Amino acid sequence: MSVPQSARHGRLVTPLAAVLVVATPIAILALAALSTRWFFPDPFPDSLTTEHLSKILGSSTTRASIATGLLVSATVTAIALLVSWPASRVLARPHMPGRAVIIVLLFLPSVLPAVGLAMGIDIVLLRLDLAGTYIGVVIAHLVPTIPYAVAVLTAGFVRHDRRLEAQAAVLGANDWQRLRLVTLPALRGTLLVAAALTFVVSWSQYLLTVLSGSGRVVTITMLLFSALSGGNPSTIGVLALVAASPATILLALAGRQTTESIAP
Amino acid sequence: MSLIVDGIVKLFQPQADPVLNGVSFVVEPGSVTCLLGPSGVGKTTLLHVIAGLADPDAGTVHLDGASLDGVPAHRRPLTLLMQQPQLFAHLDVIDNVAFGLRVRGVARRARRRRSLELLELVGIDHLASRSTHHLSGGEQQRVALARALAVRPAVLLADEPFASVDASVRRDLQDLVTSVHRELGTTMLMVTHDLDEARRIADHCVVLEHGRVAIQGSPHEIIGRPTTPTAQLPWSAHRHVKTTEPDSQRPVETPSLVNGSRTSGARP
Amino acid sequence: MKLAAPTRLSRADLLRLSLVVVPVGGLSLAALVDALATSLGADEVRWSTIDLSAYSDVVTRSGFWESYWFSLWIAIAGTTIAAIGAALLGFAWTRRADRRGRLTLSILQFNLGVPHLVWAVALVAVLSPSGWIARLTAWAGLIDRPNQFPLLVNDRLGLGVILHLVTKEVPFLLLASLPLNGPRLRTSLGQAATLGASPRSQLRHVYLPGVAPAFVPALIAVFAYALGAYEPAAVLGVQQPRTLAVVAVEWFRDPDLRLRDQAFALATILLATIAVAGAALLLVTRHWWTHGSQRHVRVAPVGA
Numbered sequence A: 001m002s003v004p005q006s007a008r009h010g011r012l013v014t015p016l017a018a019v020l021v022v023a024t025p026i027a028i029l030a031l032a033a034l035s036t037r038w039f040f041p042d043p044f045p046d047s048l049t050t051e052h053l054s055k056i057l058g059s060s061t062t063r064a065s066i067a068t069g070l071l072v073s074a075t076v077t078a079i080a081l082l083v084s085w086p087a088s089r090v091l092a093r094p095h096m097p098g099r100a101v102i103i104v105l106l107f108l109p110s111v112l113p114a115v116g117l118a119m120g121i122d123i124v125l126l127r128l129d130l131a132g133t134y135i136g137v138v139i140a141h142l143v144p145t146i147p148y149a150v151a152v153l154t155a156g157f158v159r160h161d162r163r164l165e166a167q168a169a170v171l172g173a174n175d176w177q178r179l180r181l182v183t184l185p186a187l188r189g190t191l192l193v194a195a196a197l198t199f200v201v202s203w204s205q206y207l208l209t210v211l212s213g214s215g216r217v218v219t220i221t222m223l224l225f226s227a228l229s230g231g232n233p234s235t236i237g238v239l240a241l242v243a244a245s246p247a248t249i250l251l252a253l254a255g256r257q258t259t260e261s262i263a264p
Numbered sequence B: 001m002s003l004i005v006d007g008i009v010k011l012f013q014p015q016a017d018p019v020l021n022g023v024s025f026v027v028e029p030g031s032v033t034c035l036l037g038p039s040g041v042g043k044t045t046l047l048h049v050i051a052g053l054a055d056p057d058a059g060t061v062h063l064d065g066a067s068l069d070g071v072p073a074h075r076r077p078l079t080l081l082m083q084q085p086q087l088f089a090h091l092d093v094i095d096n097v098a099f100g101l102r103v104r105g106v107a108r109r110a111r112r113r114r115s116l117e118l119l120e121l122v123g124i125d126h127l128a129s130r131s132t133h134h135l136s137g138g139e140q141q142r143v144a145l146a147r148a149l150a151v152r153p154a155v156l157l158a159d160e161p162f163a164s165v166d167a168s169v170r171r172d173l174q175d176l177v178t179s180v181h182r183e184l185g186t187t188m189l190m191v192t193h194d195l196d197e198a199r200r201i202a203d204h205c206v207v208l209e210h211g212r213v214a215i216q217g218s219p220h221e222i223i224g225r226p227t228t229p230t231a232q233l234p235w236s237a238h239r240h241v242k243t244t245e246p247d248s249q250r251p252v253e254t255p256s257l258v259n260g261s262r263t264s265g266a267r268p
Numbered sequence C: 001m002k003l004a005a006p007t008r009l010s011r012a013d014l015l016r017l018s019l020v021v022v023p024v025g026g027l028s029l030a031a032l033v034d035a036l037a038t039s040l041g042a043d044e045v046r047w048s049t050i051d052l053s054a055y056s057d058v059v060t061r062s063g064f065w066e067s068y069w070f071s072l073w074i075a076i077a078g079t080t081i082a083a084i085g086a087a088l089l090g091f092a093w094t095r096r097a098d099r100r101g102r103l104t105l106s107i108l109q110f111n112l113g114v115p116h117l118v119w120a121v122a123l124v125a126v127l128s129p130s131g132w133i134a135r136l137t138a139w140a141g142l143i144d145r146p147n148q149f150p151l152l153v154n155d156r157l158g159l160g161v162i163l164h165l166v167t168k169e170v171p172f173l174l175l176a177s178l179p180l181n182g183p184r185l186r187t188s189l190g191q192a193a194t195l196g197a198s199p200r201s202q203l204r205h206v207y208l209p210g211v212a213p214a215f216v217p218a219l220i221a222v223f224a225y226a227l228g229a230y231e232p233a234a235v236l237g238v239q240q241p242r243t244l245a246v247v248a249v250e251w252f253r254d255p256d257l258r259l260r261d262q263a264f265a266l267a268t269i270l271l272a273t274i275a276v277a278g279a280a281l282l283l284v285t286r287h288w289w290t291h292g293s294q295r296h297v298r299v300a301p302v303g304a
Helices: A005-010 A013-033 A051-058 A060-091 A099-111 A114-127 A134-159 A162-170 A175-186 A188-204 A207-212 A220-228 A233-261 B043-051 B093-097 B099-103 B108-121 B137-150 B167-184 B195-201 B219-224 B234-249 B253-259 C011-039 C053-060 C064-096 C099-113 C116-127 C132-139 C159-194 C199-228 C231-236 C244-252 C257-284 C286-290
Strands: B003-010 B020-027 B032-036 B058-063 B078-081 B155-159 B187-191 B204-209 B212-217
Touching (some): A013 C116, A051 A233, A060 A134, A060 A220, A060 C011, A099 C011, A114 A207, A114 C011, A114 C199, A114 C244, A134 A188, A162 A175, A162 B078, A188 C099, A207 A220, A220 A233, A233 C116, B020 B043, B020 B058, B020 B204, B043 B078, B043 B187, B078 B137, B093 B099, B093 B137, B099 B137, B108 B167, B137 B167, B167 B187, B167 B195, B195 B219, B204 B219, B212 B219, C064 C159, C064 C199, C064 C244, C064 C257, C099 C159, C116 C159, C116 C231, C199 C244
Parallel strands (some): B032 B204, B078 B155
Antiparallel strands (some): B003 B020
16 A cells, blocks of 8 residues: 555644744754854754853853752652642542642642732742742742642543552562652652652742842743843853753653653 | 362442352362353453452451461462453563563572473463564464462463464363363363353362352253253353253263363372 | 442542542632732731732832833733644544554653743743754854844744643643543544544534533643743843732732732732633633533642
8 A cells, every 4th residue: 555645744744833833932042152243044053063051161150050950850859749649649639638729729820820929929938038049939939840740640540540559469469668669660760750740840930039038049040031131142051051051951751651640 | 278268258339239149169279160150240240359359248258268368469469361362462471481580589590490381381482582562362362371370379270361362272271271280280260151161171060149159069950951040041052952962972071071181189 | 349339429538529529629729819909908807908909019010011021921922822723733633543653752742741840940941042943053154153043932923931830730720621531522623534524523412512511621720830830030140120920929029918808809800810811711611512512520730
């Protein structure tokens, strides 16, 4: 059976269009980051150089903000996964009284106006004397991240067959051994996706970090935002790439499973 | 190692009729006992109660004179073969077999040696280092059987372990269970709804109906008598017709099951 | 362990649930109460001083209504286009049942991980009068100077912000609604087709009711984000009128504390708008909830 030539080409149109829409803007940022003089109306820069890239990546401000971001997002990821794991297990039960209430409460921050939420959290943190501290920023980031972690992990637990753990129990494995030797390995993919999403959502926050960190906890998105007013295009390009990189790396890592795992 | 099931009651809904309504029977040491009955009669539930995976609403399970009340599943010296093999996908074949030994703290070398022995016994030692993904259904159940036997269980519970494989493989596995039993003498309690399977494997049959033990005895007694209450029920009538065919082809096999050396108790 | 999952919540289960509910729901509720209280002037928990002056100050300011309608226009246009796009794409992929849809979906989910701020900056780099598309146009000889290129970002119509919302939220809507029941929906669509349903009625009577339990809450989240988000409007918007979200952040960070009360009044007005829009959306889609759709429970992730 021969497929008509046009149909075979047509098959790739949608994925290619998606790549074009998603990748072009990022690629233009990359070109801007790798060029020093790229003037209108040249569609491409004359020459590429990593001069700017290494200069900005080497600056202590950039490095400090990357370190801060890694610290904050890694802590947020660890805490979010740790608290979401047991809760998701309960939420994944076939008969769970009061599930709707829990879901509404977890869904609440996503239907509040983002600016109002960030401002309100800042006031709460000020009351607790935590505004402008790492801990304050981490607490603030838990609000948008935990729902993602719960959604992915709950989906994983719904698909997970409890009989596998029952089998391990019958073979003599106690609670801790079942968790370590059966449940965790079986849900490794789900856990990876949850970790990736949580990290990326935390790393991507701008306004929430600015307000809860009171300008004292500086992450890469904040450097990027300041560079927008009057910064040169290469600087903006480099900072934007740095801000987008963990998202890309982590999602590529978890990419295959995300499609299946994001919804219970 | 005698297993005594004493008056087990299990309700699913508080108001509804109990699924198990005072089930009592004894599994003699070294015997293969088959638990028969129509689907939905609570055979699987009963195995779960014995294994500690479900709590009975009344009644007790005794093993060698000691009550198993309140003993969690992982401390009971029983293993359970489920309908699906339930292999651990992240472990290869030999590590699956060694799982029970690993959680008991057996040293790596010793548990590998023991697992290899078991794999040899079930005839798939050549698959030891394979991943479990590409095994056939029959091979998977062999791994599960080896895994369940590796810890030397006092009683091996089996819940229609051959229901998920096709007929020819089922035959092989039934023969395997018989030969493994001859080799190790493990006490077994096996759920089936297939009279033919019971006839081929069991020393003793317990038939559940309406939440109680309707009849028990040797396979010959159960299957041979058309006047037993179960024989009038559609499920058993259907099975009965089907299972009489091999009987007529091999008339010597039925008496040998009942009168032969297998029920004489001459086991290690 | 017991094989059957417990049907009642033990005290330990409640503790497990509270570990996620307290930080998320608790903090959001606290933020909500704080915002309301502040906007009503009850700053130091002196409820006796409650007044609506912050609100009356806000709505009588010159430019408030212009900003309000501008914000609402962006949110409605962005949400509507994203909804139509996600519904049509999702329907097409579910119907065709090939790997192309999956592949495209996994490409689109990369976009989901790109921070909103970065995406807004990237759109400026592509769409601005001196951006890449303008350069291609000039290189092709269609224009000579940047100011001949149509204004697509930082424009009075908010086109840049709307485009941002559409490109960011279509993948979100697809990921939130499709994987849930793709295979089952595909079967239902095939069944409807054999019964003579046109693609149009398959979309209306099978696909949309099928995805509604996930799609509609996600759509409310998208509207809430479109109305209340800072980054897209701050980068791609105009100086005049600014969206209410941008104005609110500006006032909140102002040293003048009265402006802070008014910032919270703005946030409350945004919240009320979201509540009305959300209720309207649920009302419009109610026939998808009441019949035809399986009621499965799911945890919807935050729309951002």
